[in-house]
Amino acid sequence: AQKITQTQPGMFVQEKEAVTLDCTYDTSDQSYGLFWYKQPSSGEMIFLIYQGSYDEQNATEGRYSLNFQKARKSANLVISASQLGDSAMYFCAMREPYRDDKIIFGKGTRLHILP
Amino acid sequence: NAGVTQTPKFQVLKTGQSMTLQCAQDMNHNSMYWYRQDPGMGLRLIYYSASEGTTDKGEVPNGYNVSRLNKREFSLRLESAAPSQTSVYFCASSEVGEGLLAGGSRDTQYFGPGTRLTVL
Numbered sequence A: 001a002q003k004i005t006q007t008q009p010g011m012f013v014q015e016k017e018a019v020t021l022d023c024t025y026d027t028s029d030q031s032y033g034l035f036w037y038k039q040p041s042s043g044e045m046i047f048l049i050y051q052g053s054y055d056e057q058n059a060t061e062g063r064y065s066l067n068f069q070k071a072r073k074s075a076n077l078v079i080s081a082s083q084l085g086d087s088a089m090y091f092c093a094m095r096e097p098y099r100d101d102k103i104i105f106g107k108g109t110r111l112h113i114l115p
Numbered sequence B: 001n002a003g004v005t006q007t008p009k010f011q012v013l014k015t016g017q018s019m020t021l022q023c024a025q026d027m028n029h030n031s032m033y034w035y036r037q038d039p040g041m042g043l044r045l046i047y048y049s050a051s052e053g054t055t056d057k058g059e060v061p062n063g064y065n066v067s068r069l070n071k072r073e074f075s076l077r078l079e080s081a082a083p084s085q086t087s088v089y090f091c092a093s094s095e096v097g098e099g100l101l102a103g104g105s106r107d108t109q110y111f112g113p114g115t116r117l118t119v120l
Helices: none
Strands: A011-015 A019-023 A033-037 A046-054 A065-068 A073-079 A086-094 A103-104 A109-114 B004-007 B010-013 B019-025 B031-038 B042-049 B062-069 B074-078 B087-094 B113-117
Touching: A011 A019, A019 A109, A033 A065, A033 A073, A033 B010, A046 A065, A046 A073, A046 B087, A073 A086, A103 B042, B004 B087, B010 B019, B019 B031, B019 B113, B031 B074, B042 B062, B042 B074, B074 B087
Parallel strands: A011 A109, B010 B113
Antiparallel strands: A019 A073, A033 A046, A033 A086, A065 A073, A086 A103, A086 A109, B004 B019, B019 B074, B031 B042, B031 B087, B062 B074, B087 B113
């Protein structure tokens, strides 16, 4: 079974609209971390936002927020007021520190922002 | 503060040739990682090093070796390159290691710019 599932291979969104990128995860651990990364066409991996499993509030970083629903094992990324520069590949990832030191990545969602 | 640096940026090899990809970080991080990225496959972990002097296999270690030379440097070696190793290779580092969930930036992995490798 996949540890990280991103069900949207591609999305098209109009500029200035809000975007939700879906991510579900699978773990039996109580302690874990969830991450979102952005990969623009230039290829670099850019860290966006982090949510710890014990964090009571949803993480926010500027226009990015993480809609963390622990019972549903869901960690959706919300981008408010999308911009053309948000067009990129987005990866959800999880770390289970008491299992090993790895981060497991989902297969990604390609987001296209339309002018 | 350069973060994570990788050399080379691009490389073309012939089948059977060997090469070493270099990675260095200047953030005093404990853990370092090597990933490969193939179309439609996301990132897959090749090897990682939770601390200086230790290395462990990831999801796809076959055909690769690694060396954690010191706290800063973590190299990936292809002894006999194969076309199936054509990929983009990323090095990453993070502050914390196994067994810890420190929160926020301390758990986060920071990536180098990548090496695009083609094996003919």
